[in-house]
Every structure is written in C-alpha cells, then in structure tokens.
Amino acid sequence: MKSIHITAIVFFAFILCSGNLEAQTLKGMSFNGSTGLYSIPTGRIGWERTSDLGLDLGYHALIGDGYVSHIPKISLSIFKWIELSAAFDIQPEKYRNSNNDFIGGIKIQFPLTKTALALGGNIQSLNMGSSVPQRYNAGQIYLAVSYAGAFFDMPAETTLVLGKTFMEGHPDSNIDFGMGFDLALLPKIFEHYVHWIVDFANFSYSVDPWNAEAWYRGVLNTGIRVDLTVIPVFKKFKFVLDVLVTDILDHNRGFSVGVVFGVPVF
Numbered sequence: 001m002k003s004i005h006i007t008a009i010v011f012f013a014f015i016l017c018s019g020n021l022e023a024q025t026l027k028g029m030s031f032n033g034s035t036g037l038y039s040i041p042t043g044r045i046g047w048e049r050t051s052d053l054g055l056d057l058g059y060h061a062l063i064g065d066g067y068v069s070h071i072p073k074i075s076l077s078i079f080k081w082i083e084l085s086a087a088f089d090i091q092p093e094k095y096r097n098s099n100n101d102f103i104g105g106i107k108i109q110f111p112l113t114k115t116a117l118a119l120g121g122n123i124q125s126l127n128m129g130s131s132v133p134q135r136y137n138a139g140q141i142y143l144a145v146s147y148a149g150a151f152f153d154m155p156a157e158t159t160l161v162l163g164k165t166f167m168e169g170h171p172d173s174n175i176d177f178g179m180g181f182d183l184a185l186l187p188k189i190f191e192h193y194v195h196w197i198v199d200f201a202n203f204s205y206s207v208d209p210w211n212a213e214a215w216y217r218g219v220l221n222t223g224i225r226v227d228l229t230v231i232p233v234f235k236k237f238k239f240v241l242d243v244l245v246t247d248i249l250d251h252n253r254g255f256s257v258g259v260v261f262g263v264p265v266f
Contacts, residue, residue, distance in 0.1 A: 031205035033073035033087035040178035043116035051264030064254025238262030
C-alpha cells in the first residue's frame, strides 16, 4: 500500500490554512518536461500571461546509488493556453542493456483568473534502445488545478492532480493522484528568490522512472527552487534552479539538480 496517507493529511491541513494572499507563481519544469513541480504537473503553462509564444529549455540530473540519469527537456507555450513538451530520459545501464525513454506531453489551460485549471496528457516510449520484448508504450491523462493561498503569511500555491495512466499490456483500474505546493520562503528576507517545493503522488514522472520502487510506493520529493528572474538583468526571461531530494521516504532516495531557462519569442 502506498505510503502517502499521513502526508495527505498534512497537505489537507495546509489547504485549510490557506488564505487570500496572492502567491508569486514560479513556473518551473517537472522531470517529464511539463510546467510543474517535480513529479507532478501544475495547472499552469510556461508563458500563460506574458507571451503568445514562449520557449523553455530544461535539464535535470537524478543522482542515486552511484548512478546518474540525465533528462534534457523542452516545452513550447502557444497563445497563452497551450503547452507542448518533450523530454528524453537517459538512464544508466544498471538493470538492462538500455532503458532510455521519450516522454511527449500536451497541456491545455482553461481561461480562468485566479485558479489555474488544465487538462493534459503524455505519451511515453520506454526502453527505446532495447530489444522488442523490452520496449513498450504508456500514456497518461490528467486534470491539474493550482490555486493561490498563504501559509504563515508566506505566499503559496497548492496543486492537485487527478488522472489515469495506461500501460501497454498491463490493464488496471488504478487512479492517479498527486498533490504539492510551492511556498515563497520568507519573502521579506529572500525577496522571492527562494521557493520551497514539495510534491507527492502515487505515480512518478513516467511509468519507468529511475527509481524502480516508485510504481508501488509512490513518490515524495522536496527541495529548493531558486528564481533568478528576480535579478533585473533576467526579468524578461525565465531562469530557475532546482536542488532537491527525490523519493525521500524510500531507502534508495536520491538527489537532483536542475536548471530551466526560457525566452519569450513574441
């Protein structure tokens, strides 16, 4: 049974404490390339209010057990309501001869004001370099909602995700659920540079993540996201740094660092 119940209670308590203080939304990239936290997408797209065409480039390294998985990614925001994304998960050859994965995604945001609501999905081509019996496909559909609040007078944004994963050759009735928040940490001191990110879910960034235990235990990630666009020279761009601990409740917990840089095309 996935170990997320106690954490879920904590997050629901957090929601009940949320107020009306507007969050400073920080639109970074999740591991699979969609605009989001770490494992889960948010209801936002990369350039939802500032550019009709925005381009984001990102990279995350997932480090654990002496191995590194490299995930370069790209996303394109179109007309402030559509996002296309792609990521290539280059995993180390620890368990199989080759287990590199491709993840392509789409997200459509509904035209709301304060609450961000999006319908999205992805397709996954897994073990691309392997022989035919090891290669398979998967996909996910989801609804993500993100809304602003406050936690001890610090701006925060909470995200809920509900969806369904489909895996070739493995029919099941499981429902995907994820939850997380982006907290502007001590904004009077850090001036909105530093955000504390936490997310947990009963699904990972792909069906075949680097952490092989994620599919039955769930994931819990937490770390710091630094918004360098607060620096005046970067204010027209997107420049985000991630430092986090992955799968923190598992014995094979790992570490990750990442960077996202985005530009408004027009």
